[in-house]
Amino acid sequence: MTSPLKVAILGAHGRMGSEAVAAVNNAVDMELVAALGSKDSIESILEAGATHVVDLTVPAVSEQNVRFAVSHGLHAVVGTTGWDDTKRASLTELLTEHPETGVLIAPNFALGSVLATAFAAKASQYFESVELIELHHPNKVDAPSGTAVRTAELIARSRAAAGVGPSPDATESSLDGARGADVDGIRVHAVRLRGLVAHQEVLMGGEGEQLTIRHDSYDRASFMPGVLLGLRTVASKPGLTYGLDGYLDLGL
Amino acid sequence: MTSPLKVAILGAHGRMGSEAVAAVNNAVDMELVAALGSKDSIESILEAGATHVVDLTVPAVSEQNVRFAVSHGLHAVVGTTGWDDTKRASLTELLTEHPETGVLIAPNFALGSVLATAFAAKASQYFESVELIELHHPNKVDAPSGTAVRTAELIARSRAAAGVGPSPDATESSLDGARGADVDGIRVHAVRLRGLVAHQEVLMGGEGEQLTIRHDSYDRASFMPGVLLGLRTVASKPGLTYGLDGYLDLGL
Amino acid sequence: MTSPLKVAILGAHGRMGSEAVAAVNNAVDMELVAALGSKDSIESILEAGATHVVDLTVPAVSEQNVRFAVSHGLHAVVGTTGWDDTKRASLTELLTEHPETGVLIAPNFALGSVLATAFAAKASQYFESVELIELHHPNKVDAPSGTAVRTAELIARSRAAAGVGPSPDATESSLDGARGADVDGIRVHAVRLRGLVAHQEVLMGGEGEQLTIRHDSYDRASFMPGVLLGLRTVASKPGLTYGLDGYLDLGL
Amino acid sequence: MTSPLKVAILGAHGRMGSEAVAAVNNAVDMELVAALGSKDSIESILEAGATHVVDLTVPAVSEQNVRFAVSHGLHAVVGTTGWDDTKRASLTELLTEHPETGVLIAPNFALGSVLATAFAAKASQYFESVELIELHHPNKVDAPSGTAVRTAELIARSRAAAGVGPSPDATESSLDGARGADVDGIRVHAVRLRGLVAHQEVLMGGEGEQLTIRHDSYDRASFMPGVLLGLRTVASKPGLTYGLDGYLDLGL
Structure with a gap:
């Protein structure tokens, strides 16, 4: 040994x-x-x-x-x-x-978080649509989280490199904020809920299928x-x- | 018979x-x-x-x-x-x-949708936090969906009747839209993704626990x-x- | 006052x-x-x-x-x-x-757990299919959890009272254990995973729709x-x- | 061009x-x-x-x-x-x-399915625990699905190559089938529910965090x-x- x-x-x-x-x-x-x-x-x-x-x-x-x-x-x-x-x-x-x-x-x-981000960036080039939901405890002062913004940036870069266009969206009438924040063309939604710690979900969708990558972080x-x-x-x-x-x- | x-x-x-x-x-x-x-x-x-x-x-x-x-x-x-x-x-x-x-x-x-709305309205009075995510195909022209708005209104009414205050939220700096739309004080997020049909999730959270009620609708x-x-x-x-x-x- | x-x-x-x-x-x-x-x-x-x-x-x-x-x-x-x-x-x-x-x-x-069980028992009479997944930390010695067994019993009783038959299942060949445990005719699956605390999900399905009620418990x-x-x-x-x-x- | x-x-x-x-x-x-x-x-x-x-x-x-x-x-x-x-x-x-x-x-x-399997096999070597849930319509005759068995095999191979031991499990008393089927040491659970098509979720957990990779397939x-x-x-x-x-x- x-x-x-x-x-x-x-x-x-x-x-x-x-x-x-x-x-x-x-x-x-x-x-x-x-x-x-x-x-x-x-x-x-x-x-x-x-x-x-x-x-x-x-x-x-x-x-x-x-x-x-x-x-x-x-x-x-x-x-x-x-x-x-x-x-x-x-x-x-x-x-x-x-x-x-x-x-x-x-x-x-956090291995899971690093993996989730890497996978999402890679996979998102193969799907027509991608959005991101991050969920945190309600004491957090910024929205979306830094990790979510960075993930969205990497996804946007990956899609741009692969020549993928923007996610389709036919929304004509919308309540302010309903469609989330726009980070380099990627929609990001921030949920704040008592009892949560730090969670993130990347949703990717194509005709007839969906791929979801979720990371939950509970403590240091x-x-x-x-x-x-x-x-x-x-x-x-x-x-x-x-x-x-x-x-x-x-x-x- | x-x-x-x-x-x-x-x-x-x-x-x-x-x-x-x-x-x-x-x-x-x-x-x-x-x-x-x-x-x-x-x-x-x-x-x-x-x-x-x-x-x-x-x-x-x-x-x-x-x-x-x-x-x-x-x-x-x-x-x-x-x-x-x-x-x-x-x-x-x-x-x-x-x-x-x-x-x-x-x-x-849709029985499931009617039940989900009724349960969410009832349960939300017992939780400090509540938010709503609806997810639909990208051809939908309005955001959030009518069902989501109605669910949020019923939740708001139920919480008001029970004397529950607003969901806590310490957000100080935020990208525009990140925290969703405000429907009678309830945050509502609308996701649009190819491959989806019509889905809704009500997330309720209190100290140390979370209750989630989700409905998925695939066809008529x-x-x-x-x-x-x-x-x-x-x-x-x-x-x-x-x-x-x-x-x-x-x-x- | x-x-x-x-x-x-x-x-x-x-x-x-x-x-x-x-x-x-x-x-x-x-x-x-x-x-x-x-x-x-x-x-x-x-x-x-x-x-x-x-x-x-x-x-x-x-x-x-x-x-x-x-x-x-x-x-x-x-x-x-x-x-x-x-x-x-x-x-x-x-x-x-x-x-x-x-x-x-x-x-x-736990309010959320009590509500989740009550809702699942009520709703399950309106769906053709129902199954239960509980997820806990890997130090738990019994499977499924007592709460899961009790929830399945209440679901079975509710369906029997409403005259609902068993959930459809065409399985002909199966690996031992794949379809879960049978509690009064309700299939119950127990997941054990490091990092989890105590979680339960009741899945109900009918033609074209699905209702899911999930409870997450993190601490006392x-x-x-x-x-x-x-x-x-x-x-x-x-x-x-x-x-x-x-x-x-x-x-x- | x-x-x-x-x-x-x-x-x-x-x-x-x-x-x-x-x-x-x-x-x-x-x-x-x-x-x-x-x-x-x-x-x-x-x-x-x-x-x-x-x-x-x-x-x-x-x-x-x-x-x-x-x-x-x-x-x-x-x-x-x-x-x-x-x-x-x-x-x-x-x-x-x-x-x-x-x-x-x-x-x-199905790109999403291929990606989900590849990611799960790669990531599972970094987590103490891994289990698999597949969910299908109730007319399916085999359980678990062929895709789930293949995914579990690839996960088992990846963990063996990295020298990762079996997922921890302290279960002492169990209802028959509760802990799922054993595919090369990986627990696999098969859910059958009216309204579903073909879905698979790989859950990986370590101290304080969880990574989930889910694929939903709706049609050809x-x-x-x-x-x-x-x-x-x-x-x-x-x-x-x-x-x-x-x-x-x-x-x-």
Whole structure:
């Protein structure tokens, strides 16, 4: 049996971080060698012998954390937001100096959500019609959700690339808002309901058939299989990978 | 065994009418004694010995057909539209002269749809949140559907009567239309998709639970059980009944 | 404004009990005057001035608790199991001596679940076909769930009373188990899936249409609206009521 | 603009064949040059100038039709059943003599169904639990459906290849059949309901999340986009392709 991955978690006391601590502790092929809070010095991960870093901190420190890790040849799995094009380009440059080191930056670690989005984008080019319904708890302040907007954008891009026209719609008279929001030509409906958490449904329809892809997310625990998959894969993917879908085996 | 009901169908050559002809012919407890088109004289239903009439004609002639039937003591089941308050009030008056005669006027004969609306209206008073999604083929010209608007109105009335406040919604920033149309305070979303026929879903949510009532309608055949139920029941319900729900056993 | 209900909770430290304590504390029309654990003396609820009792204890003590409450003219809402026919008959007798006192014993306080079962039982008499799918987390030891079995029994009874025959099924060759379990002639399918909690779907189908009633239960919080509804209603329903549906306004 | 494909349809008077005739006639990039019934001579497709053949005949003649087409350098899209390993091996051999000719043999032309199966097989390796529900009209004689069995087999193979263990299941007491049929370790449930046509749902669950892929098939029209896609692609895929998924762009 191979020796366990030696994992350091940065941001270990936050909500995601504490889930990650538990997940790594439960993984038989991993050893948690360091769990750092915001006041701990990152140098300690070297003494601890870490080979892999999970960064679940905040945008203000994530970049320097990851650059520190890469500079020392440690692989990194990053769930912190704020990694814009500039930061990613700069990191890619640094990685050329460490050609054996891998970094995964993932805006979304829920495997089901990543798969659902990838499948919907692929499949939608084969159907005349496509619409999207997202459903969330009523405390959410934005509508539609960021995931729904991104999914709709990917669907629109996929259909454009395949030369598929807009979904047919003969609506002549309509109450304001009935047909949903328009995101790059894709209709998106946002439902808010007490008792729900985070759910999304892509409906695709053609003559005589319908394909529906639905994802339900109930709690942060759903991100952990994606984090573990990232840790297990990152060393075999040198350079920067953006998006967990880059690690999934989705070809046929 | 009781003798079969003697049924005359008016508007027998239309789309609904021809379905009704087939349905009555297949019902072992009914006998089709007359099937009239628009050029046939209604007098002939008397010679044919009809005791029950199904009116599936057009608004311009439905009122005189039904009044003719009632005047001769025949029970009537009516699926034609256009029976406004004035016409119904006038018919109720005529029925007082024929106290043993029954008439059912039903805007919707699909049992599942009538049940779904009744259940949703009842149940929605017990949930903090309620929203409605209707889904139809893309050739439909209005959004939301008439059935969805009516369902939302009944839900709103039921919640108002029970003193339930509006569904919670913390949305601060929203793309135009994302949160659907507002029908008496109830959010209604209309999906248009090739391959669909007519579908409606009422979602109700409270802390920790959700109740969903969905109706799918695939073709006009779905109206026939309601028409037959009407024929079997109308003689036992003297006077005018508006809406098939009046014939359904829905109390507990 | 009327004065708040004075509520005593028995079994206040259990899982359901602590939810009930929180719920009553949050209800503006109720005052929590006593919260008793298993070692506290029930006499104290009299000194505390309680007019309503919630019993969420264990079968071994529930009966004497409720009889004590009734003997002192207190209304009781009971979620403890173990109230068989004998115990209920005996309680009913005691209640005849206290004609103004009400007791609600409810095997299930989730409003959505109670409504879903009632609606399914009513509606199923109007459809040719009916089947049931229940879906739970994979740690559940029995299949199908007790709620599913009870729902199927009520559906079977409703269909028998209405003279509806068995659901059509032309299956000639079948893998063992494919068509589900047979509960009084109703097919019941049990799904076990990581990530699920407790869910149930009744599917009813006729020519050209389908009616689906689904209930999703996510946590014990879903029982609290039912407990509060019970407390608000029990004083107006003297005698013993078995099942929360007796308090719901479900007629049309 | 490129000149239209010149298409000959064999089995043009059958149910699938007549749909195909209509579909090809409606396609602006195709020209129907021959539509043969069982009594017509296949030689006539040469005179008609066909470059593409659609075979929707019967197992007894499909092989010789396709071999005739290939021998004359015509591309073929085949929906007829009965193409076992032996026949396909023999055809592959013939195709080596015609290295520019393509043949597609597809057991299923419904794009949505093919996509749903491919996605489910791929995704199921990332989830702890997976089960399958298929739902059909009650006149179906086998349970589960052939498509459901094949999907379960592909899911089982995908999970085995990825080293995923069996779905967790703590069931100790169960009514016979409640947990469905066992197909290679995957639980499959078959629902039969009046009003349904052909539907399938793959449910995948992990800690805190669920992915559901559903396909609804309403009529044979749903096969035609797949047939047209086959015709448009077959010339660019020399040799034998088995299964429409070979023509779909499903990689990421």
